[in-house]
Amino acid sequence: MRAEGEPPTTDDTANRAYAGLGATFDLFLNAFGHDSIDGAGLPLTATVHYDEKYDNAFWNGEQMVFGDGDGELFLDFTIPVDVIGHELSHGFTQYSANLAYYGQSGALNEHVSDVFGTLVKQYALGQGVEQADWLIGAGLLGPAVDKGTALRSMKDPGTAYDDDVLGKDPQPGHMDHYVRTGSDNGGVHINSGIPNRAFYLLATELGGNAWERPGRIWYATMTGGELTEDARFSEFARVTVATARNLYDEATAEAVRRAWSGVGVPTS
Ligand SMILES: [Zn+2]
Numbered sequence: 001m002r003a004e005g006e007p008p009t010t011d012d013t014a015n016r017a018y019a020g021l022g023a024t025f026d027l028f029l030n031a032f033g034h035d036s037i038d039g040a041g042l043p044l045t046a047t048v049h050y051d052e053k054y055d056n057a058f059w060n061g062e063q064m065v066f067g068d069g070d071g072e073l074f075l076d077f078t079i080p081v082d083v084i085g086h087e088l089s090h091g092f093t094q095y096s097a098n099l100a101y102y103g104q105s106g107a108l109n110e111h112v113s114d115v116f117g118t119l120v121k122q123y124a125l126g127q128g129v130e131q132a133d134w135l136i137g138a139g140l141l142g143p144a145v146d147k148g149t150a151l152r153s154m155k156d157p158g159t160a161y162d163d164d165v166l167g168k169d170p171q172p173g174h175m176d177h178y179v180r181t182g183s184d185n186g187g188v189h190i191n192s193g194i195p196n197r198a199f200y201l202l203a204t205e206l207g208g209n210a211w212e213r214p215g216r217i218w219y220a221t222m223t224g225g226e227l228t229e230d231a232r233f234s235e236f237a238r239v240t241v242a243t244a245r246n247l248y249d250e251a252t253a254e255a256v257r258r259a260w261s262g263v264g265v266p267t268s
Contacts, residue, residue, distance in 0.1 A: 001048070013078050017046045017066055020084030023124040027085070027116070028092070031123060031211040032219045037091040039223075044088065048078065057083060059090040072144040073165065079139045083151075085120030086136060089113040097227040104232040106188035111195040114154060115218055119211045129203045129210050135160065154200045157193025173197040175233075175264030194263050195233060202259035206252070213252060217244045233265045241267050 001014040008015045021044040028034040036042040046064035054067025057077035064087055066077045077083060090113050093099055099109040114136050122132045137151030141161065148161025148169075157171035171193030172178060178194065181187045199218065203210040220243045221227065227239055237260040245253035257267045 004043075011048070013048045013066070013068070013076055016076075016078035016081075017048050017064070017084070020078060020081045020120075021046055021064065021088070023081055024085045024088045024116075024120050027120045027123045027211065031119070031215055034092075034219070034223075037088055038095040042091075057087050059087045059094075061091075061094065064088060069140070069142065072142045075140055075142050077140065080121075080137045080150075081124060082114075082117040082121040082135075083137050083140065084117075086113040086117030089116035092116065093222065096222040097231070098229050099227070100230045101185055101188060103186035103188075104191070105230045106185050107191040108195060108231060108233065108236050110188045110192035111199070112218065112222060114152065114192060114196050115199050115215070118154060119215050122209070123211050128208055129206075132210065134200055141166075152189075152193065152196070154193075154196040157197055171196075173263060194265065195236065198237070198259045198263045198265065201262045202256055205255050205259065213244075213248060217247060217252075217256065220247060234267070237265045237267045 001011055002009050002018050025036060025044060028037065036044060046066060048066045050065045050067050053070040055070055055074045057064065057066045069075045069077055093109055093112050099105045101109055117136060118132065118134060134155035135150035135153055138149060140151065141148045144165050145161065145163050147163045148166060150160045152171060153160045157173035158169050160169040162168045170179065170190050172191065173193050175194060179187045179190045184190060199214060203214045206213050217240055221239050224243060227236065241253050241256045244256045260267050
């Protein structure tokens with residue numbers, strides 16, 4: 001419907017998808033010097049209006065696929081640019097640390113997509129850590145959801161919704177409330193709240209723009225070759241501390257250590 005460089009089409013969904021792919025490409029290139037999600041200029045492709053009233057969006061290993069939503073619970077999945085960035089960042093993870101999609105490594109896989117997803121939004125809007133909403137999927141919930149603002153909150157995990165239809169946001173924000181479950185691939189969308197809050201704590205302590213020091217530390221952690229594919233939270237945390245020390249200084253490394261400590265994840 002719209003190739004690179006072409007003018008807008010009459011389809012708003014296609015135009016939003018086009019803009020979201022571009023915003024993700026811009027963040028990775030301009031903030032991290034990473035050419036597309038594979039670091040080698042992979043053309044970004046998307047299918048829109050997938051299926052009928054489809055309530056999701058996903059990276060299928062080769063391209064993005066967007067559902068229109070059912071119009072009641074969920075609206076069009078191209079609306080939140082952070083969701084577009086989230087899904088494309090699963091491609092980035094696939095091409096970098098390749099974190100296994102189960103248990104803690106799976107929750108880290110989800111976490112990394114939330115981090116780069118919100119950074120896509122913050123970078124596109126020029127928002128510093130104080131202006132950013134730190135929500136994933138704001139604007140996506142439909143009219144059938146009374147009490148909800150988004151899919152997840154990185155600032156306050158567990159507070160994105162509490163609704164008769166959707167239930168309550170199940171995310172913990174500290175290891176004391178880690179959820180042991182066999183569903184959701186071992187809670188990958190649940191326990192990601194813990195590292196999400198650690199990233200938020202670091203970003204707010206450092207201030208400024210989250211795609212600068214915090215984003216670069218996370219980017220280098222994912223591309224540095226130190227992480228194992230089945231990394232647990234503590235391994236990921238240790239690598240972020242070491243990466244902060246390598247890229248910056250001991251004070252920055254100490255800020256990263258404090259952020260993880262704030263959610264109960266040990267770094268030594
Ligand atoms: Zn995801």
